[in-house]
Amino acid sequence: xxxxxxxxxxxxxxxxxxxxxxxxxxxxxxxxxxxxxxxxxxxxxxxxxxxxxxxxxxxxxxxxxxxxxxxxxxxxxxxxxxxxxxxxxxxxxxxxxxxxxxxxxxxxxxxxxxxxxxxxxxxxxxxxxxxxxxxxxxxxxxxxxxxxxxxxxxxxxxxxxxxxxxxxxxxxxxxxxx
Numbered sequence: 001x002x003x004x005x006x007x008x009x010x011x012x013x014x015x016x017x018x019x020x021x022x023x024x025x026x027x028x029x030x031x032x033x034x035x036x037x038x039x040x041x042x043x044x045x046x047x048x049x050x051x052x053x054x055x056x057x058x059x060x061x062x063x064x065x066x067x068x069x070x071x072x073x074x075x076x077x078x079x080x081x082x083x084x085x086x087x088x089x090x091x092x093x094x095x096x097x098x099x100x101x102x103x104x105x106x107x108x109x110x111x112x113x114x115x116x117x118x119x120x121x122x123x124x125x126x127x128x129x130x131x132x133x134x135x136x137x138x139x140x141x142x143x144x145x146x147x148x149x150x151x152x153x154x155x156x157x158x159x160x161x162x163x164x165x166x167x168x169x170x171x172x173x174x175x176x177x178x
Contacts, residue, residue, distance in 0.1 A: 044176070
């Protein structure tokens with residue numbers, strides 16, 4: 001007999017922040033999702049979804065992308081259809097990275113430099129997690145969620161916030177080890 005609950009199926013991750021002060025370079029935060037196979041659940045990601053991309057099979061999409069934080073509500077929104085992911089995938093990590101931009105200074109922009117940051121993770125109308133990045137305010141990137149497929153095929157959510165210092169490329173490569 002099957003159970004009525006099939007684990008987590010479809011997730012929405014929302015990210016918001018306030019725009020930078022007038023005359024300052026814009027704050028550009030990005031949602032990032034990395035998928036891992038059952039053969040290497042903590043190794044290199046099989047693929048990474050971030051700005052201007054989606055998963056090859058269409059199960060992870062960036063529905064809204066912002067480069068400034070201007071707008072109402074959540075500025076970036078990503079949908080993960082975990083129930084549609086191929087059985088070879090055992091783990092998905094979601095993170096947030098701050099783009100450092102071309103106006104590079106001698107100091108890396110960190111979460112503490114960006115006002116009113118928040119990330120919300122929910123399934124339908126059920127809020128699974130809400131974070132403001134205070135615990136990683138000195139970091140330029142952070143993982144915010146881990147989804148793991150169990151032996152029964154059901155996905156579970158692990159609320160995890162781990163800071164990281166580095167650019168988007170190095171963060172995406174290291175997400176599975178965090």
